[in-house]
Amino acid sequence: MNNPPIQPSPSLAPSESLSSVLGQAEHVQVLVEQSALELSTVNSVLEQEVGVQANSPEVQQALVQSQAVEEKVQDASDKLALVTQALEEEIRERHAMGAELALVTQQEQLARHAALHDALTGLPNRTLFHDRLEHGLAQARRHELALAVMFLDLDGFKQVNDTYGHDVGDAVLQTVAERLTENTRDDDTVSRLGGDEFLYLLMGATDEQSVANLAQKIVNRIQVPCQLSVGEIRVQLSIGVALFPKHGETAEALIKAADTAMYLAKRDRSGYTFAK
Template sequence: MPTTKTKISNSDVKSLAQVLDQSEKIKDVMIECADDLSSVNVALKQRLANDVSSLGVENALQTSQSVEEKVQHAATQLSAVNQALGDEVIERQILEQRLETAQAQADESKHASLHDPLTGLPNRLLFYDRLEHGLAQANRHGWGLAVFFVDLDNFKIINDTLGHATGDHVLKTVALRLKETIRNDDTLCRHGGDEFLYLLLEVGDQEHIAVIADKIMAAIEAPKDPPELSSITIPSISASIGIAIFPKNGSSVEALIKSADEAMYKAKLAKENYVFA
């Protein structure tokens, strides 16, 4: 449900509440007028009782009593209207709360469908979408673009010997280290298992990309854990990285990821930190 509808509903409830407030003030004034007329009528009745021949006073009293009855009747009707307005305000507030809850649930569901539950990183679905968009922009503006395929070394051994809890901790640690290293406009995702993908937009030449690869590797191999995850001691971490460049190594999402994946395996076999496709 679009957020704009929620904003409009907020405005409607606020406007209705303002109308109700004004209406209540008018009702109070009418009640005061009715009370004043009632006091005047009492005085007229006393005067008429003392002067039975005063036809003008009698006519004035009749007119005033008639006006008093109309004002009291109008005040009663206005009170009923205000009650209905009050009920409507409550109903709209309840509806607004339900809309906000539904919007929050929809946002949470959308976020969950596009992010990895362990690391909080974008998942492959969101990464592929951003890579597709990045390719369209690169084609339109003549920009460079690179995809890093990052695979942790010896992760299976860590899982088998130290347990899955430590393995999960390693993955979260790597995710935090990488998030602190990448640029805001780029995208990092957990591709699955111990594999990560990194999309670099508007990159320069291969030398410039190599500098970024060195920073990524240094972040992965950092000796200290991020403060958020310092409660568990983990083994040293290393990785192998394959790098594919658009359009040299592919012009589609699938081609670039495949090229980067193949380069990663070459890096792992050669025991190199990273290899270009």
């Protein structure tokens, strides 16, 4: 019997290649089993036709050889079945390993995200902000660019917690976080520092006026009443702004300068103030 050759598929991925080989092995097994059945049928017919007239040694030898071929084909079929079973087990194991690897990868990504983001708001946390600020400073020094760090603090937030409870306070913080990200460009970073304090990294700050415009825009957006389950809650925001390199050349110096400026803005009720 002339069966078509089995062509490998080297371009497939390992699991896909195994599945392809398994499919071909099952196809060959079917062909071999059919061949064994056909040989068995032919041998039975020959034995019945020859019967007692099969005195010729040549005829007897031919029958013996034909039966031997039948046994070999059947043996090949049995061995191929074992190979097919082994392939099936290998595919199951690889699928299981693939699923386990995907789960581990997902868990690692979730753990990495949790380590670098605030659990309540989903914003980058202090660690991620410092990393991005250091990276931004390196770019600013290399290309002689400016950047700004803004320190943001909600005014009277403690009263919200005391009056309505921490669940409402958390809802306010989440609303504030969403509004802050509305004004964030791809190169910028908004971070929750902790409590009701936030940090804003503004890359490529061209001049003080453009930064001032953004700060005022943020102040206006935050003071829009929050629509919550207990009704409208209005919060105010104070922002301190520090520019690189004018107000500091390191991450620590810029954050400290912005923090100090924020307290000046809170004292003067000016909305925002630049570092001195």
